[in-house]
Amino acid sequence: MSSTDAAGTGTDAPATERIIGPVLFLDDLTAEAMHLAALFIVPHGQAPGPVTAQGQEVPATVIARYRRCDIHRARFALPLAGGSYRWEGAAHPVAGLGADALRLAYVSCNGEETGDMEREGSERNAMWARLRASHEAQPFALLLHGGDQVYADEVTHGHPLSEDWPDSWPEDPDPAAMEGLREHLRERFLARYAAIYAAPDLAALAARIPSLMQWDDHDICDGWGSLSRAATASAMGQAVFAAAREAYLTFQAAAAEGDLPPRFADPAGGHLGWAVHGAGLRLYAPDLRSERGRRQVMGPGGWAMAEAEAARASSGHTFLLSSVPLLGPRLSILEYLMMAVPQMQKYEDDLRDQWQSRAHRGEWRRMLELVRSMAAADGQDITAVSGEIHLATRTEMELGGGRVLNQLVASGIAHRPPPAAWARTLGTLASLGEAPLPGHPIRIRPLPGQRHRYAAERNWLLLERRGARWSASWDLEHAGPTPPLPL
Template sequence: MQTATPLPIGPILFLDTIAEGQLRLAALFLTPRGEEPAPVLVAGEEVRAQRLAHFDAATAWRVRFALPADRASSYRWDGQDYEVAGDVGGDLRLAYVSCNGEEVGDMEREGSERNAMWARLREEHRKSPFALLLHGGDQVYADEVTQGHELSHDWPEKVPRDPSQAALADLRHHLRERFLGRYAALYAAPEVAWVMARVPSLMQWDDHDICDGWGSLRRSRTYSPVGQTLFSAAREAFLIFQQAATEGDLPLRFADREGHHLGWSVAAPELRILAPDLRSERTRRQVMGSGGWAMMETEAARDMAGHRLLLSSVPLLGPRLSILEALMVAVPRMQKYEDDLRDQWQSRAHRDEWRRMLRLVRNLARRDGHDITAVSGEIHLATRAVMDLGDGLRLNQLVASGIAHRAPPRGWARFLHALAWLGEDPLPENPIRVERIPGQRLRYVAERNYLLLERSGGAWHARWDLEASGMTEPLSLG
C-alpha cells in the first residue's frame, strides 16, 4: 500500500534517556522503501541510520546520537541545522500535549484548523524554547484502521470466532499499513514536524493509540484472535513511531526491558518524570498488572531530590463519576458510553486499585517531602484538582486535553462542574477538591489546549494555553 503522505518525513526527535550529562536522543525518519536517509551530523561526526521496519512502500529508520544536557546545542541533517534547548538542569520549560486527533474523519480535517494549537505551541517555543515535549496519550486516533478488512470492519461489535492464520496475517498487514498512514500524516503536518524536529519527545499511550476503549471492552473482543492481532499491530506501531524503537530494543528508561508493560521514567537534576503504562496490562477489572505495579513500588522506595512529575494518561483525581457510570448502565441508550467511564480510575471496577495508587503517591510525597504533580489528558477538557496528602503536602492534578481534538459542548463542562460539588474522597483522610484554572469561572474548560510546566529559581508553575481564552496566569505547584 502506498502511503498518501509524501516521503521522506523526519527528523522526529525522541529522548531515549538522560545519562552522564547527555541527552541520549533518537531521530525517526520515514523514507520511500529501502532509501536510507542522509546521516545526522553531530559535532562534526556523521551518524548513519539503522532500519527499524519495512512497509509496502516505506521504511522506518532511526539515528541515535547524544547532545549536552546542560546547554543549548544543535544537530545537522540534510543541510539544515536543528537547535535543541538541551539544558535540563536549571530553569526550564516543558510542554505537555494529549489527544492529538479525533475518532472519526481525522485524516480528512483541514490542516490549519486541525493543528491550530500546534501552531501556537510552535510560537511559544520560538519565544522561549522547551527542553522536552511530553505526550500524554492518544497521539493518534487509530479507531478507523480496522475498517476495510473483512475480519475487522465491524470491530468491536462483530468479531469472527475462528479466522484462519492466513486471514489473520492478511489482517496484520492491513493494520500495519494503516497505522503507518496515520503516523505519517501526523508527522508530516508542518506545525507538528517543526516542533518535533527540535524538541525531544517523551510519549505514553492511551486507548485511541490502539482503538477506542482498549482494555475496557469485553474480553470476548480483546482476547479474540482479531483483538490480539489489533493490539500487536498497534504495539509495534507505538514502539516504532512513538519511541523510535522495536521489540527487544527499548530505550534504557523503560522499567521492563522485555516490554511486557511499557512504563518508563527519566531523571534530570531535581526532577523525575514517571510514566506508568495504563494500557498494556489493562482489563475490565484492572488498570495495571503485576509489571506496572512492580515499577510503581520500586519508585516508591527510591530516594529522590526535587520534583516528581507523574504522567497518568487518565486523570488520577476528578468528580464522582461512579454516579454517572451507574446511570449509564441503567439506561440502555447510554450503555455504549460505559467503556469510556470504565477507562477512568474513578470507575467502580477500579476503586480498590485507585486507592492503592493514591496511597502510593501519598507515600512518595511523604518520603521525599515534596508535593507531586500529576499530568493527564484523555477527557478533552482542561481542569485541575488538588488532594491533601497530609504533613502540608499535596498532589496537584493538571489536565490538558486535547491539542487537536475539538472541545465537547460547553454543557458537558457545566455538568462536570456541577458534579464536582459532590466531592470524591476515596481516602477519607485525604480530601480531594476539583479547582478552577486561573481566570476561569467553571472548573472544566471546553476549549482545545496544551500545558506549560516551568521551573524558575527552583519553583514550579503551570500555565494552560486555551484556544479562545488564551494563556492563563501561572499556577504555583509548590
C-alpha cells in the first residue's frame, strides 16, 4: 500500500490482498528478557511464515477470524538488552531496554472523528514519517500509545440499527438484526486497524519497536462513558463496546479473551489496566474507559490496581500513562457556561471526560493522593504522561520538599490541532490556577522554547534516559523539536 493510500481507500473494506505485519507488542518484562508478540493480518488462503528468534522458529497461530482474513500471532522472547528476529527473510532489530541510554516514544490521537479513512496518506501520516526518521537515526526501545489509536466514531454508520446511535436507537431490536449489527461492527473495526497498520511509516516502526497501548474513548466511540447511561446501556451501546473491546484485545494487545499477557492486572479483563516493571523503569497505565460512567472514572478493579501500584516498591522512574490529562485547568467555569448556553451543551460530554470535571472531583483527588504517595517513596521519581486534547503542553504540581510532579501532554500524532483561539482560551483558564489538594498548586507551563501554555501543532513526545537522568522533548510539526526538559 502506498503512502498516499495509507489512510484508507474511501471504503471500509480491509486491505486483504497481502499480509499486514508484523506488528510487535511487549507482553511483559523479566530480569533477562523481553517477552514479545508479533501480530499479522492475513488474507484467507495465505499463512504467515514462522518468526525466528534466538535460533528458534515460532509458528503464528490464529487468534481471531473475520470475513475475509484471519489474525495470527507469534509469541517469542528476545534478550532484555536487545536483539533481532527474522520473518519472511527480513531481519528486524529491536533496541532493548538493558542499556543506560534509553529512548521511548509516546504518541496519541492517531486519526480524526470524521472522514479519517478518506484522508490523503502523506498528509495524515506526516508526523509518523518524522518519528520514523528519528528512530532510524537513534532507535527507540518502546513505542507508547496513549489512546485513540483509531477513531471508531463512524463504525455505527451504514447499518439501520445503529445509524442514529447514540442519539436514538430501537428499544427492542430483532435478535437476527442484532447479530448482523455485531458482524458489521467487527468488520468496520478491522478495516480501520488494517488501514492504519498498512501505512508505510507506522508499519516500519511497528515491526521493530515493541508497542504498549492503552485505549481511550475514540477507540470505542466519542465520549464513551460520558454519554447518557441510557445510550451506553442500550443493546446498541453494549454491541459497540463489545466490538471495540474485542478489537482492542486483538489489534492493540495481540491477545484474545482469557489469554491476556501477564502485564494486565486483571486476567479476566474486567478492566484493561496494565503495568510493566523492569530495567529501572515502571510504566503504569490505568484503564479509564472499561469501568467509566458519567459519575466515575474507574471502578473497583481499576482502583484496586491503583492502590496496589501505589503500595509497590519500585526503584527508578515511574511513568503514569493517563489517557486523559491528570493535571489540567479549572473546568468548572466552562461546565457552568455549557449548562447555561444551549448551543454549547453538545460539548458537555467532552468536559465530563476529564479528571477535572465537577462530576469526578473526588476521584481526581484520590488519584492525586496516590500519585503523591508514590512520589514520596525512597528512590522513586514519577512523571505523568497524557494525550487526548489535540494539543501539546506541560503541567507541574508541587509535591512539597522541593519536589514537583511533571505532566507531559503529547496529542495528536495524526489529529489536526484545534484553532489557535481554543488553545489561547485554555491558556487563559490555566492562568486561574487549580489546587484540588490543598497546598499542592497546579500550574500549566509553556513547552521549552515556546511562549504559550498550549502548542496547537501535531506532535509526538520523546522520553530519553542518559545514565540515571530522564528528559523529555516534543517534536512539533512546524516549530520542530523542543529543547529537552529535565524530569
